[in-house]
Amino acid sequence: MIRQPLVHLASPSRDAYRVDGFRFQTQDKKDSQTSVAIVSGLNGHELAQMHVAAQLVNFLKVRQEADPSFITGDILVVPAVNSFGFNMGERHWPLDKTDINAMFPGYDAGETTQRIAHQLFKQVKGFEWGVELEDRRDQYDCIPYVRMIKSGFEDAQAAKYFGLQFAHYRDFVPSDAGSLQYNWSVWETKSYGLVFGNKQQIHRDSTHQLLDALIRFLAKVGAIRTQIFAGYDTNIVTQEAITLIPAQHAGVFEPIQIVGSFVQKGDLLGKVFDALDGSLKEKIYAPVDGLVTCHYHYPLIYQNTIAYRMISIG
Amino acid sequence: MLETLVSIELPVGEHYYLKRHRFTPVDVSADNGKRISIISGTHGDELEGIYVISLLAEWLKANPSLITGTIDLYPSLNSLGIDSITRTVPFYQTDLNRIFPGTAKDTFPNQIAAGIVEAIQGSDIAIDIHASNIFLRELPQVRIASTYRDSLVPLAKQLNMDFIWVHDAITVLEATLAHSLNQLGTHTLVVEYGVGMRLTPTYGEQLLDGLFNLMAEQGILAIAPRSVRVPFYSDQGEVYYVNSPAAGLFVPAMDHCQMVVKDQLIGHIHDPYGVESPVPCYTPGAGVLFTLREYPIVYEGSLLARIFDDQKGVCV
Numbered sequence: 001m002i003r004q005p006l007v008h009l010a011s012p013s014r015d016a017y018r019v020d021g022f023r024f025q026t027q028d029k030k031d032s033q034t035s036v037a038i039v040s041g042l043n044g045h046e047l048a049q050m051h052v053a054a055q056l057v058n059f060l061k062v063r064q065e066a067d068p069s070f071i072t073g074d075i076l077v078v079p080a081v082n083s084f085g086f087n088m089g090e091r092h093w094p095l096d097k098t099d100i101n102a103m104f105p106g107y108d109a110g111e112t113t114q115r116i117a118h119q120l121f122k123q124v125k126g127f128e129w130g131v132e133l134e135d136r137r138d139q140y141d142c143i144p145y146v147r148m149i150k151s152g153f154e155d156a157q158a159a160k161y162f163g164l165q166f167a168h169y170r171d172f173v174p175s176d177a178g179s180l181q182y183n184w185s186v187w188e189t190k191s192y193g194l195v196f197g198n199k200q201q202i203h204r205d206s207t208h209q210l211l212d213a214l215i216r217f218l219a220k221v222g223a224i225r226t227q228i229f230a231g232y233d234t235n236i237v238t239q240e241a242i243t244l245i246p247a248q249h250a251g252v253f254e255p256i257q258i259v260g261s262f263v264q265k266g267d268l269l270g271k272v273f274d275a276l277d278g279s280l281k282e283k284i285y286a287p288v289d290g291l292v293t294c295h296y297h298y299p300l301i302y303q304n305t306i307a308y309r310m311i312s313i314g
Numbered sequence: 315m316l317e318t319l320v321s322i323e324l325p326v327g328e329h330y331y332l333k334r335h336r337f338t339p340v341d342v343s344a345d346n347g348k349r350i351s352i353i354s355g356t357h358g359d360e361l362e363g364i365y366v367i368s369l370l371a372e373w374l375k376a377n378p379s380l381i382t383g384t385i386d387l388y389p390s391l392n393s394l395g396i397d398s399i400t401r402t403v404p405f406y407q408t409d410l411n412r413i414f415p416g417t418a419k420d421t422f423p424n425q426i427a428a429g430i431v432e433a434i435q436g437s438d439i440a441i442d443i444h445a446s447n448i449f450l451r452e453l454p455q456v457r458i459a460s461t462y463r464d465s466l467v468p469l470a471k472q473l474n475m476d477f478i479w480v481h482d483a484i485t486v487l488e489a490t491l492a493h494s495l496n497q498l499g500t501h502t503l504v505v506e507y508g509v510g511m512r513l514t515p516t517y518g519e520q521l522l523d524g525l526f527n528l529m530a531e532q533g534i535l536a537i538a539p540r541s542v543r544v545p546f547y548s549d550q551g552e553v554y555y556v557n558s559p560a561a562g563l564f565v566p567a568m569d570h571c572q573m574v575v576k577d578q579l580i581g582h583i584h585d586p587y588g589v590e591s592p593v594p595c596y597t598p599g600a601g602v603l604f605t606l607r608e609y610p611i612v613y614e615g616s617l618l619a620r621i622f623d624d625q626k627g628v629c630v
């Protein structure tokens with residue numbers, strides 16, 4: 001393992017800004033040589049994402065030390081890009097509040113976060129595979145899933161290598177234009193977003209689940225030599241399979257069904273109570289049969305906000 | 315007439331209301347059928363537009379017989395943000411001007427965006443007033459995506475602004491209010507001036523004159539057109555950027571919006587500990603300094619100034 005400095009920037013007052021990557025490369029010319037970049041923590045709230053990436057670094061390091069032939073490709077893991085944000089509970093770049101993950105491919109003569117994106121992208125482009133670990137930007141608790149953006153350079157079948165329950169295969173939207181995942185695909189890296197975790201929290205179970213998914217992926221593309229349990233036979237889901245279920249009223253939201261539940265049409269999903277007099281304002285029912293993929297997870301909900309997301313097959 | 319167009323229930327005993335103040339002709343036969351919407355407060359830390367709109371409302375209340383079209387005023391779209399010095403939509407931390415056209419059944423910011431588009435669409439003209447942010451001070455200017463150059467530049471010239479900046483169409487800007495409205499056939503001009511969290515009353519009064527002139531030219535007010543400034547126009551030169559070469563404290567050595575010559579000192583970047591000597595920064599060419607950094611703390615890359623000219627150079 002080599003620890004590589006990828007980005008460096010002086011600060012006005014605080015410590016210098018640094019982004020480090022961890023590189024694992026086979027020395028054996030007969031190996032696959034496939035290359036994978038895994039980038040995490042582009043936003044400072046993505047604690048679970050950083051932790052999974054760091055656990056992966058540790059796993060690869062221990063296994064490589066025990067068996068030098070374990071690594072069969074070229075793997076770069078970047079656990080935390082917005083370390084300044086992590087150190088102060090800020091999602092975005094702390095001075096100007098811009099989103100590093102909206103600045104790719106970056107610009108070396110531009111604004112600060114464009115320069116950061118430029119320095120980072122120089123180091124993470126050109127890989128055969130790119131995986132971005134990400135949280136949901138909104139207030140939802142979701143089943144971990146793979147996100148693919150239609151770009152003409154995605155490999156939908158390989159999304160199954162992670163072995164997660166489903167992969168969301170969606171159209172490009174304008175806000176994707178500056179994201180790492182999208183820009184990877186523009187530069188001909190097959191890229192995936194792994195979306196999981198609750199904002200600013202780390203859960204042990206999902207850490208293990210996602211660590212397994214990354215190891216499975218690395219094994220299937222031929223970057224490491226290992227045995228691992230098979231995961232799910234991933235369902236690739238497009239927009240038509242998704243049902244959005246809003247709360248008609250605002251108040252205190254109580255989810256009843258947890259994510260991962262299979263429910264039938266008419267099942268009670270959640271309740272909304274008046275925040276002040278405590279009366280029950282609304283019961284939210286499943287409009288279709290299907291799998292609960294996400295629910296709103298903050299206790300207070302605004303009117304017409306999506307309370308549940310479900311997917312249905314067939 | 316103050317109207318409530320959208321009502322969204324908030325969790326604890328409050329509503330978000332999208333309100334507009336609508337002025338129509340007293341004498342219906344005087345109505346030329348045109349409708350203009352004047353908008354501000356998409357970003358909660360931008361207050362310049364609120365001032366102009368309040369001045370305009372005062373004038374319209376005092377001169378109802380001069381109104382010959384429909385004038386809709388929307389001063390505070392992101393009202394929770396305006397009342398709390400929050401640029402984004404509070405709680406969601408969403409930039410409202412990056413999620414248009416929005417959707418009615420989705421997050422709070424998306425509902426607001428959808429409500430705004432629904433309310434304003436059908437207007438002939440919309441003026442979306444922005445005030446930069448807390449970092450940069452801007453000369454009064456109109457920004458136009460090149461896609462809409464032909465229809466919007468003639469209108470922009472009526473607005474008494476100093477600068478018309480036609481920029482390339484960028485994918486991320488497809489999610490702005492102006493883009494959504496232009497797509498729906500409302501000629502929408504983005505006006506930008508001043509600085510975030512502050513008021514620059516002289517600029518506000520300059521825009522007010524421009525609005526009077528535009529509405530006179532469009533037959534929405536029965537008044538004589540005002541004499542307006544001839545703006546400089548980005549197609550006849552080049553905009554270039556001066557980004558900070560170092561981290562530290564930026565101390566400007568010149569005033570905003572003045573004519574500058576090449577190699578003039580813009581300011582210094584000071585090292586707070588004084589280990590490094592202050593780094594001087596010079597103008598790359600002659601022209602008008604239409605953007606100047608207001609907030610002193612900078613990293614490498616922070617924008618210090620923008621100059622409009624046809625020459626190009628480098629900041630050292």
Ligand SMILES: [Zn+2]
Nearest residue numbers: 357360444445
């Ligand atoms: Zn603005």
